[in-house]
Amino acid sequence: MRVFETDILIIGSGAAGILAAIEASRSCCVTLVTKGPCGRDGATITAQADIAVDGRSCKKILGLPEGDSYDSPNRFASDIFREGEELGNKKLIEIQTESIASAVAALRDDGLHLRGLFKNPGHTYPRSVWISAPELCFILRNKLKATQTKVMEYTVVCDLLTSDGAVTGALAFDRLSGTPLAVRARETILCTGGAMRIYPYATAPLGLTGDGIAMAYRAGAELLDMEFPMFLPYALLSPKMLEGATFTHDLAMLTNAYALNRAGERFISAWDPERMERTTRDINSAACGVEIAEGRGTPLGGIWLSLAHLPANIIEVMGNWFPEGLSRWRYGPFDLKNVLPDLSRDALETIPASHFWNGGVAIGIDGSASIPGLYAAGEGTAGLHGANRISGNGIGQAIVWGIRAGQSAASRVAKKSNARNAHPKVDLEQLDFIISNLFAPLERKTGVSPVDLARDIRSAAWKGIGLVRDEVSMRDFEKELSALRETAANQAARTKERVWNEDLLISLQNINMLDVASCVVASALRRSESRGAHYRKDCPYTEDFWDRSIKVKRGNNGFPLLALPDERKNTAGTGARRPYGQKKRMSS
Amino acid sequence: MKISVRRFPGDYTQDYEIEDAEGESVLNLLERIREKDPSLAFYRSCGIGKCGACRMNINGRERLACAVPATGSLLLEHASGGKVVRDLVTIEQREEGTGGIG
Ligand SMILES: Cc1cc2nc3c(=O)[nH]c(=O)nc-3n(C[C@H](O)[C@H](O)[C@H](O)COP(=O)(O)OP(=O)(O)OC[C@H]3O[C@@H](n4cnc5c(N)ncnc54)[C@H](O)[C@@H]3O)c2cc1C
Secondary structure (H helix, E strand, O other): OEEEEEEEEEEOOOHHHHHHHHHHOOOOOEEEEOOOOOOOOOOHHHOOOEEEOOHHHHHHOOOOOOOOOOOOHHHHHHHHHHHOOOOOOHHHHHHHHHHHHHHHHHHHHOOOOOOOEEOOOOOOOOOEEEOOHHHHHHHHHHHHHOOOOEEEOOEEEEEEEEEOOEEEEEEEEEOOOOEEEEEEEEEEEEOOOOOHHHOOOEOOOOOOOOHHHHHHHHOOOOEEOOOOEEEEEEEEOOOHHHOOOOHHHHHHHHOOOEEEOOOOOOHHHHOOOOOHHHOOHHHHHHHHHHHHHOOOOOOOOOEEEEOOOOOHHHHHHHHHHOOOOOEOOEEOOEEHHHHOOOOOOOOEEEEEEEEEEOOEEEOOOOOEOOOOOEEEOHHHEEOOOOOOOOOOHHHHHHHHHHHHHHHHHHHHHHHHHHHOOOOOOOOHHHHHHHHHHHHHHHHOOOOEOHHHHHHHHHHHHHHHHOOOEOHHHHHHHHHHHHHHHHHHOOEOOOOOOOOOOHHHHHHHHHHHHHHHHHHHHHHHHHOOOOEOOEOEOOOOEEEHHHOOOOEEEEOOOOOEEEEOOOHHHOOOOOOOEEEOOOOOOOOO | OEEEEEEOOOOEEEEEEOOOOOOOEHHHHHHHHHHHOOOOOOOOOOOOOOOOOOEEEEOOEEEEHHHOEOOOOEEEEOOOOOEEEEOOEEEOOOOOOOOOOO
C-alpha cells in the first residue's frame, strides 16, 4: 500500500473540486483524487449549460447588455428561497448571490465565452448566462495544471479516515494498478457531486453514486434535505442509445409539445391547467410519476412526448432555431434524424430522470462540515437549494463553494501551522478494516454479482423513493433495503483481476448507494407532506409546519438518526396547509 | 452479430456473438458483453456523447462508442495515443503535478 501525506486532500474533479484545488494550492500542498479522467468524469462537463447571475451584475460586472438593472443579488436570493419552498439557508443563499458574478468574471478573463443571457423558469429576471461546459472544464483543467496540485486520476476514494471523530484523510483505490493507497491530510474537501445514479434512469454520469455523501455519513457528519433528489421530466427513454438525453426536456419547455399518457390524454391539465407542460420540473415529475405508477404510462414505463399535432415543416425547422445542443437535429455526435422516429408522426418515450441532488452534506458558511477536518463543496452539499433547485444554480454552486471551501481549508491549515510537523494520526485498525472490506468481493468464491445487486437497488429505489411516494411503499422499501444490505455483505466479483475490475468498483458503489437510499427513505417518511421534489401521494399538500429541514446522522445502531429544529414543538399534521405546487406567497 | 475485441494484456482478438444488436450503441453492446464476460475492460461515464471518455477505435476509425450504432461486423480496438491499461481502456499521460509531499 502506498501512503501519501498532503496538507489538503480534495476528492472529485468537477468545477467544485478543481476550483477548490486552485485556491488551496496557492498556499498549501494539495492532492486531488478523482474517480475517472480529471475534469471529465462528473456532472460538470455534461451540463447544457447556464450559470445564474443577477441581472444587474450581468450588466455591470459581466458586461452583458441584456442584464436588467432592476434585478439585484437580493432579488435573486428571494427567488432561490421561494422556489426552494422556503427551505434554503438564507446565509448560504446570500453568499451565492453575492459571489457568483465576480467568480464568473474571473473565468471569463481566463477565456470562458459568455454566450448570451436568458430567462429560465423560477427566475423573475433573465439570469441564465450561457456557457459551454466542455470549454469551462478545459479552462479549469489547464488552470489546475499550472498549479502544484498532485492529481491522481482513476482513483476511487472508498472511505474517509477518522481519528477521535476528526477526518484525517482517506483510503482510496487506484483502478489502474489495483492497489490501495492511504492519503493523510490535515483537511479534506469532498467535491464528489450527487447520488443521481441510485435510480435506474438518470441524466448524470455513471460514477455519481453518492460516494462522498455516504462516506461523510459513515464518518459521522450531518446530512440535510436528503428527501429531495430532483428529477428532470421528459428526458429521453428510448432509443436506448440516447437514454437520459435532455434535449427532449428542452423541447417540452420551449415548443408546444404535448405530454401524453397511454390513452393520449394531456394529464398535466389536472395539475397546472394554465402552464400545462410548461409548469415547473417538480410538478411535471410528480404528475408523470402518478401516471406511470398507476399504469397509464408507455410500454417501457415512461410518458409520451409528442410534436405530431404540429405540421412537419414546423418540426423540421425547429432544429435551426433551437438552442445549442440540438442544432439542425444533431445532438453532439448523434444524428437524430437517424436515431429518432419521424416526429411529425410518432411520439417519443420519455421519463423524469434523476438529475440533481438538492440535499447532501450540511455545511457552514465557510464550507465546513459538522465534523473537524472535513469540508464539502458543490452538488454533494445541502442548504442552498432547499426543496428544489432553479436553473443555473448547479454549476453556480460548484463554482462559488469550490472556491470558498478551498480558501477556508487553506486558512485553517495556516492557522494550525505551528503543529505543522504533527500530521494527523492514522488509525491502523480502521485502515485494515476498510481495505479488507474493499477487497472482500475478490476473495469470495460465491456470492451475488455486484452488477445484479446494483440493478436491484436501483429498481427498488425507483419504486420506493422515486417520483411518487407513500408510507406503505416506503415501509416496504425499508424492509427491502435491509435484505439488500445483507446481500451486499456477500458480493463476489466475477473476475478476480485487480486492474480495472468493474465488478469491484460497482461493489463499492453499491454500499454507498444503500447508505444514501436509507437516508432518503428515512427523511421522506418523516416529512409527512409534499414539497418541491418530494411528492407524497398520501399527503399531497404542503404544510407550514414543515418549513424546516430534516437533518440526518448515522446513529449508533447504524441506522439513520433524524433531527428537526425545535423538535419538541412538533405540531406536524395540525397547522396550515396548501395544495401541493401552490406557493405560500405568490411570486412577483 | 459478431463483435471482435482486441484484448490486452497479451494482445489477441476475441470474438463475441450478440443477438438483437442492430442499432444499439457500441457502448451498450459492450455492456451486454460484459454481463457475460466480466473481465472485459472499457470505460463508460456520461454515455451520451459529452465527456469523450469512451473514445475507441471502431472498424479502423476513432469514435465515441456511445454514439456509434452497431451494424455489420465490428472490430473494436483501444484508442491510439495513450497507454493501454487493459483491453479498450487507455489513459493519456497521467496528469500528475509536481507538488505533494508523498
Ligand atoms: C445533464 C446535466 C445538465 C446540467 N445542466 C446544468 C445547467 O445548465 N446549469 C447548472 O447550473 N447546472 C446544471 N447541471 C448541474 C451541474 O452540472 C452540477 O450540479 C455541477 O456541475 C456539479 O459540480 P460538482 O463539482 O459539485 O460535481 P461533479 O461535476 O459531478 O463532480 C464530482 C466529482 O467527484 C468525483 N467522484 C465521485 N465519487 C468519487 C470517489 N468515490 N472517489 C473519487 N472521486 C469521486 C467524480 O468523478 C467527479 O470528478 C446539470 C447536470 C446534468 C447531469
